[in-house]
Amino acid sequence: EAEKKRQAEEKAKAEAKAKAEAEKKRQAEEKAKAEAKAKAEAEKKRQAEEKAKAEAKAKAEAEKKRQAEEKAKAEAERKKAAEAAAKKAAAEALNNSIANEQERIANAQQSDQASNSFINLVKRAVEDRWHLPANADNGLVAQVRVRLGPSGELLAASITRSSGNPGFDRSATQAVEAAAPFRELQQLDAGLQRRFRDFNLKFTPGDIQ
Numbered sequence: 001e002a003e004k005k006r007q008a009e010e011k012a013k014a015e016a017k018a019k020a021e022a023e024k025k026r027q028a029e030e031k032a033k034a035e036a037k038a039k040a041e042a043e044k045k046r047q048a049e050e051k052a053k054a055e056a057k058a059k060a061e062a063e064k065k066r067q068a069e070e071k072a073k074a075e076a077e078r079k080k081a082a083e084a085a086a087k088k089a090a091a092e093a094l095n096n097s098i099a100n101e102q103e104r105i106a107n108a109q110q111s112d113q114a115s116n117s118f119i120n121l122v123k124r125a126v127e128d129r130w131h132l133p134a135n136a137d138n139g140l141v142a143q144v145r146v147r148l149g150p151s152g153e154l155l156a157a158s159i160t161r162s163s164g165n166p167g168f169d170r171s172a173t174q175a176v177e178a179a180a181p182f183r184e185l186q187q188l189d190a191g192l193q194r195r196f197r198d199f200n201l202k203f204t205p206g207d208i209q
Helices: 002-128 166-179 183-187 190-195
Strands: 142-148 154-161 198-204
Touching: 002 166, 002 183, 002 198, 142 166, 154 166, 166 198
Parallel strands: none
Antiparallel strands: 142 154, 142 198
């Protein structure tokens, strides 16, 4: 009886142990499954996030490309419009230039003639009153700056390039002072008057330029 009872207890212990081990194994399997499932879900989430990032990046790049294309297109249109405007302006300027060419030529010739006439008159008037010093060497050169008022009156006659001979320089400025005023300045148009209110005369023993 005692042996039988002991054996029954041993059997019960063995069964309990086996049951406990089976439960432990089951729990371990359940835990492994849960961990595997969590890992799979985490990987799935990571892949979804990577995919979303890649799609967002692709979308941003596509938008950037579209904007660049729009900008390039706008720039091309602006450049085309600018070139067209420039061509039109150039054509209009050419037409205006051609239309006014004869008038400009005539005015230029008239201005040149008036200029030459006035400066020649000044040179003649100054030469008539120039008393060349006896000791003047043929190599002497002096330049006199002549400044006139609106009516041709002399404001100043000053040496801007000395000959190195004070007497020669003084004779040049005195000749200009003696020949002034140059009333003929008033006969020139406004532009030429401004031009000839300040000019230079070059004195050499043989000529005034």
